[in-house]
Amino acid sequence: MRAPTDPSRWADLGPRAASAAVMVIVGTAAVVAGGVWFQMVTVFVTAVMIWELWTMIEPQGPTRGMLLAALVASVLSGQLALQEKLGPRPLPPRGGLRRRDPEAGTGHLLRLRAGRAGGGLGPRDLPPRLRLLLAPLADRRRRRDRRGRLLRRAADRGPQVLATREPQEDLVRHHIRLGGRRHRRARLRCLRTGRAVHRPPLGSSVHGLAMGRHRRIGAQAAHGGQGLLGPDPGAWRPLRPLRRHAGRVPLHARRDRRPGRPGGGPVRRVTILGATGSVGQSTIDLIARRPEDFAVEAVTGAGNLDLLAHDARRLGARLAVTAREECYAGLRDRLAGTGIEVAAGPSAVAEAAARPADWTMNAIVGAAGLLPGLEAIRRGGTLALANKETLVAAGRLVMATAETAGATILPVDSEHSAVFQALRGEDGREVERLILTASGGAFRDWSLDRLADATVEEASSHPNWAMGQRITIDSASMFNKALEVIEAHELFGLPASAIEVLIHPESLVHALVGFRDGALMAHLGAPDMRHAIGYALNHPTRAPLPVERLDLAAIGRLTFRAPEPDRYPALALAWRVLEEGGVMGAAFNAAKEVALDAFLARSIRFTDMASVVSRTLDRLSGDTTLPILGPDSAMPGLEDVLEADRIARRRAAEVVERMRE
Template identity: 45%
Template sequence: MKSISVLGSTGSIGVSTLDVVAEFPDKFRVVALSAGRQIELLADQIRRFKPDVVSVANPADCPRLQALVQDCSVEIVSGIDGVVSCATLPQAQMVVSAIVGAAGLVPTMAAIEAGKDIALANKETLVTAGALIMDAVQRHKVNLLPVDSEHSAIYQSLSGHQYADVRRLILTASGGPFREFSRDQLEHVTLEQALNHPNWTMGAKITIDSATMMNKGLEVIEAYWLFNIPAEHIDVHIHPQSIVHSMVEYIDGSVVAQLGIPDMKTPIAYALAWPDRLPLSLPALDLCQWADLSFSRPDLELFPCLKLAYEALAEGGSAPIVLNAANEIAVEEFLQQNIQYLDISSVIRQVLDQYRNESIHSIDDVLHCDDRARCIARELIAQGR
């Protein structure tokens, strides 16, 4: 039985992870959970999975949670120290890193340094600190299994093949709700429209990132670090059906792909059980029902966030950190309806232009750049009001 700690247990990935665990109680035991503000849901998870330790973001929520689970024997901790304790719990063999945004970096690094295998759903960890994370993975000899459906697909498509034989990686993207919009239409996008993803049910932040295609840009950077493939050999194809989750093209022209219904339980289960597979109770993929599987190249003029991500990766240094931080602030402001949809990419571009690129040597350097970039983004947005 594998003991796991789930960071971000009340988010969409965390909930799906626990659904997989519940389906295979003889294979997994939850020893730690960390969550943000959804205290009632966390209490339900505690009663259901009986972890040893749980962490909440705000210390003020501890008494409330304690009252909700007073019949459970569980240690309740809080703040960054609390989530790090969940990430490094001695009895945990694997840590599912599913905290949204750059907040997942510190606990994920702590888990790696504690010798835990990582099921990585927090793409910002590699976007902001790819070199540091991959170096730590090598030094501590841990396994890092991608949970993003696209990177899981590539991981599976690379299995049994030699990296030297790879010509390019092809990340597929649904294109979100605006793949057929014109520039004029994008100027009038509402928050409700942006949150209405056609294929996937996700949290608000990642749903907006999917609409702008920043999510795919972050995935390009993540793929660069995960698979050690130059950016010029990482392509993005819009695939509205979300059946082909990504592909690897080899030097002989062969293309190996992973297909499946759009359900995050599949890549989650693959990461949890690797190198084995689990008999999930999901509908089988019936290709006969899919007469058309279409692919096209994204228009970088309509989706400038994707272009900005490629540029930040090429620039290196602090640029990906700044890109991610500015995006998180811009998306937050858009969700609060303080800026318009097209302002998201504009804010990111302005922050990248203002921030002088720096070399990154430590997690402290990452956190410093992240904080400064967020301040610049907030100032720019405040000036524009």
């Protein structure tokens, strides 16, 4: 026994201090690891500390007794406190996890924490300073389990959290990628959480909105507490087993190789269909501003070869496609020596859409966008959908295909993006009505008797928006809004009677959502498509966008009025089409395209367009050769849609011919 004053009892102070330091490091690592590791190491370190102190103090006497008692008491109370901290943590309320944590920045720490459904001490439970010190450790851990984290989260988390955290398709896709039991478990979990969705029947109540079809239009959907998803870079990874081309490097491997990426997030591979058009160019504008974030797989266009080649070069696209077969040589020559693949023809456009990409913009104009859009959906990625004709012609088929493929559709049409944003965090069952705003188009202030003489040039000038010629003329005739009513019905699953149109000449309020308590949620923004495109590009986060900020004081007032039926006869056709159901949307769009072509060719007058479409619908309503009509009819297949499109074009052309006689 050494005397208290014996200096030899402190002789091994150095090694003891070193072992204490090791303990501190181990303890810190355990804190970062959290959960059961933390508890085990805490107990172990405490035991070693008691032992160390035991050997250092006088075995007899009051000092030792008091110290031991104090230690035991503090260890016990510490354990109790920890138990409280580590015990089963109640799951956050619906939507809680989806709120972006302002401290989390990229949100990954939030997910680390969320992954432990049974509780556990995570980095975010630490004081901020300590968290800062431990950041490198946490970073390493994050990198290590980047791929597996989503899977663990899916398996660990309770159903509510699954339902609220991220779109089911992401989970399922990640499970598909790794295959096996986890995939099946996730699918079962999706089913249990009610996330296996069915299309509400046409004309069903607004409850249809909560039934999940709208969920296909993105992660945020209008299901109870489905909005405000936290940022989730994982969703941008390759989503399905990729159709690899021989010798190609997997996307995730390629994107991590990009040198000097400031953000550190994954590079997203994007494809832009209709790249040379108005929406396509706005998309490229946004993508070109962040070259470190995007890699371009394919760009497609039709006749504008100079612009297509220019953008393919500057974006470093792998593939450039013109929809016109006869333009192949022209595009090939323009891209000679660049290494960019070149292809031509409608099927090449569809093949471009089928190539692996995390995000695809469909900005093709007209029914030509349907097949490439379907290809992109079948591939199972995210489709930013500007091409409204896709949904008008084949809404049910498109949504069902997205459901099956696990694809996400994000609306880009400004009104639908506005609705989508206004629904963020809302319960779709509480939605009463949607109000789409319309500028009124080029002739909103013309006297009615002048309309018949309106020229193509006059109709091609929009009061607020800079857009392609076809949609601009459709705005003037209000066919554009008719298409949008059908588009809204298909996207959000609301009955036709719950969709309204309001003239709003300023084009600053893009849409409003009315709830059952009478509240109206409006979305406002400058008339700039980069708003809606940017929202789809950055979804589920919001990133800064180079768009004008509204100065409401300077604007002063916003005006609204009901659309005049005499001025806009095309508008009412939307409700007729929805009532008739089946393939009538495809027929309506096709007839409208024929009428517009005839007006552009100066074969018919501006006011004739609505007559051509209305008469075509009259003829088709009684046409038994037209496949599948009626609101309760089965879902039309692709062949039915294409057949309806062909028949309607023939009939509309006949109506045009008769009108010219």
